[in-house]
Amino acid sequence: MTVPANPNPVVLLDRPAPHVARLLINRPDKRNAIDHDVRQALTAAIAGIRDDGSVRALVFGGTAGVFSAGGDVPSMLGLDEAGARARMQHVAALCRMVAALRMPVVSAVEGIGAGAAVGLALLGDHIVVGAGTRILFPFLQLGLVPDWGQMLTLPRRVGVREARRILTAGVPVRGEEAQRIGLADVLVADDQVMACAIEKASELARLPMGAFARMKDRLTRVSSSLDFELQREEDDQAVSLTGDEFREGYDAFKNKRPADFIGMPGVKA
Known part of the structure; x- marks a missing residue:
């Protein structure tokens, strides 16, 4: 029996440059919010990329000019403790997989990058933002603590003092500020974010x-x-x-x- 291909995959995989794989979160109607299906699709795709010797760098991004609005908040409702732990264990498995990748990982943070998506980017090696990019940390406003490893990865990038400030401020970090404080590595024009990320991945792919x-x-x-x-x-x-x-x-x-x-x-x- 042949299983038909999913006509609407929540994660798209392509090869935009030699030796570079790209994963795009594809829920444009939800601003590419990350739910269980996205996490599962990312996990499966990364497992294949990890074992493909022809891939030497990975780019994360989103469709329709938006990186991701973060975790899918409605999918968090109604959980009991067991369900909440199962959710976080699913997140942790993906985080460990990304962090353990031996290849360079570049994130193209176009438009909006929030919550879980920022955590995903911080697990990689290089972050590209645009002048109009808005990076949000909505955890405390939702009555939650930062997750996806961000209490470790964010202070490593920007320092404890800066991490505390942006996690409690409740306002977006825009592209220029993100680059200035070290949250992002490169600031480019909004329409150049993805191209710059692919170019950087191609450059890193040439390393030993x-x-x-x-x-x-x-x-x-x-x-x-x-x-x-x-x-x-x-x-x-x-x-x-x-x-x-x-x-x-x-x-x-x-x-x-x-x-x-x-x-x-x-x-x-």
Whole structure:
């Protein structure tokens, strides 16, 4: 029996550039609010991307010029404690999956980015906003605490003082401010957000993925002491100094050419 394709998928997957996959939340009538079906679709899509050796960078975005209005608030109503815990465990599984990706992750925050969607972006590596982008943290106004890992990821980006301010202010953080305080990495014109995100993902896709993944892991899981960090450093360099990426990098250095980490033997094109 053939199962018909879903004519209205809540998440769209495409390949906008070589070695770059893009996931777009596709609920334009709900301003791309994230519900259970979106989380499940993102989880399934990311699992496939993670295991596809030809993908070296991922872009998150939304359809119709909107990143996402955040969690689908009506779907939160009527939960008992067991239901609330099940919901948060579903969120946590997706958060862990995104954070554990060894490839670069870029978010194109067009229009509105709120709540859960901001948490998704903060789990990645690079955030692009437009001059008219509005980033919202509505948790306290809803009687909720920030989730999707934001009590960890937001202060890491902007500092505790700034995180406290924007979480309690109840007003949008606009694009220019987001870039100024470090919440976003790049500020561009509104109609250039997605193109810039794809360009950045393409740039990051050319990095040595093994070395990038080790660096990303150490930035995410900060060492508790200098001795521990130096041991991790030794472990990583013992692999890197004896690996193909260093051989390619050194040959490029010696011959004064750009390194080609994608074209190395054994790397999927």
